[in-house]
Amino acid sequence: MAESVNERLRRLLLLVPYVLNHPGASVDEVCTRFEMTRGQLASDFNLLFLCGLPGYGPGDLIEAEMDEEQVSIRMADYFARPMRLTAPEALVLLAGAEALAATRTPQPALKRAVEKLKVALGEEIANRVTLELETPQDIDLVRQALDSRRRLQIEYQSQSKDEVTERKVDPWALFAAGPAGRWYLLAWCHMVKGERIFRLDRMRTVELLEEESEVPDEVDLTKYENVYVRGSDAITVRLAVAPSAARWMGEYYPLESRKELEDGWKEIELSAGGTAWLERLLLRLGPQARVVEPQWLADKVKETACHLAERYANGFQGSTTPAGS
Numbered sequence: 001m002a003e004s005v006n007e008r009l010r011r012l013l014l015l016v017p018y019v020l021n022h023p024g025a026s027v028d029e030v031c032t033r034f035e036m037t038r039g040q041l042a043s044d045f046n047l048l049f050l051c052g053l054p055g056y057g058p059g060d061l062i063e064a065e066m067d068e069e070q071v072s073i074r075m076a077d078y079f080a081r082p083m084r085l086t087a088p089e090a091l092v093l094l095a096g097a098e099a100l101a102a103t104r105t106p107q108p109a110l111k112r113a114v115e116k117l118k119v120a121l122g123e124e125i126a127n128r129v130t131l132e133l134e135t136p137q138d139i140d141l142v143r144q145a146l147d148s149r150r151r152l153q154i155e156y157q158s159q160s161k162d163e164v165t166e167r168k169v170d171p172w173a174l175f176a177a178g179p180a181g182r183w184y185l186l187a188w189c190h191m192v193k194g195e196r197i198f199r200l201d202r203m204r205t206v207e208l209l210e211e212e213s214e215v216p217d218e219v220d221l222t223k224y225e226n227v228y229v230r231g232s233d234a235i236t237v238r239l240a241v242a243p244s245a246a247r248w249m250g251e252y253y254p255l256e257s258r259k260e261l262e263d264g265w266k267e268i269e270l271s272a273g274g275t276a277w278l279e280r281l282l283l284r285l286g287p288q289a290r291v292v293e294p295q296w297l298a299d300k301v302k303e304t305a306c307h308l309a310e311r312y313a314n315g316f317q318g319s320t321t322p323a324g325s
Helices: 005-021 027-033 038-049 087-103 108-121 138-149 245-252 276-288 293-317
Strands: 063-066 071-074 149-156 163-177 182-189 195-201 203-212 237-242 255-260 266-272 289-293
Touching: 005 027, 005 038, 005 071, 027 038, 027 138, 038 063, 038 071, 087 108, 138 149, 138 163, 138 203, 163 195, 163 203, 237 245, 237 276, 245 266, 276 289, 276 293, 289 293
Parallel strands: none
Antiparallel strands: 063 071, 149 163, 149 203, 163 182, 182 195, 237 266, 237 289, 255 266
């Protein structure tokens, strides 16, 4: 699966302090410690040459070297020292931590970090941080179902299959995720007999039932960080996309693979439980994307595009005002 920018950044922020605190670390040691290949390590070190402090002159950039046996990093001692935050930085971090705590069950470590930040800032300044998060209409009812372990009946608009279905679900967990901070419900769906993730703003109706729900003893939300989890009925789609589109698609959609083509385009592979959303995406991308596989999807998108073009042309001609009127 293609590595996201966030995953690579997280690894680099851990890798640099580790190498600084372990002088003479071997290539094999670092690769084993961070579960990466020599090729990935070499790529990371090439990227570090472009990183450093503002000014970005010869004395500001990180020096990273790698040979067959060892790795070394210099000019990055600020990574090895305990972090000292300015007041504005601490306020931003506190606001982010408070938002994270509000969107899911806060962990003890997060609670301790928030308390330490409040102490460091002082009560007068820390109390000025207030959060007003946008919440879906039925979120209180969903929380009530979670607290009372009761089943829900929902009417749900599926974007992937472009259909509305009625389902009974056993709520497992409620969390916010993604760049927009949207709310999601992880639940066992009795219609498909499997666990599913539902976006709360796509629930048309929500009814709290008297039936008791079945909830696992522990629910691990870490595997749902990308929100989408491949189901047993998912299909694999391969697309060729222009470089400009490939950059943002890798951040918004979980890609299973990505490779560069001879013409500079990227071939990406992703899975989808339904193709309605993908058809709309391809129509919006227009000449910036083409379907490699499956062929039936390429035919369907082409047919839809021709149909829309025909409707547009007929509508345009019908609205033309005759000369002299």
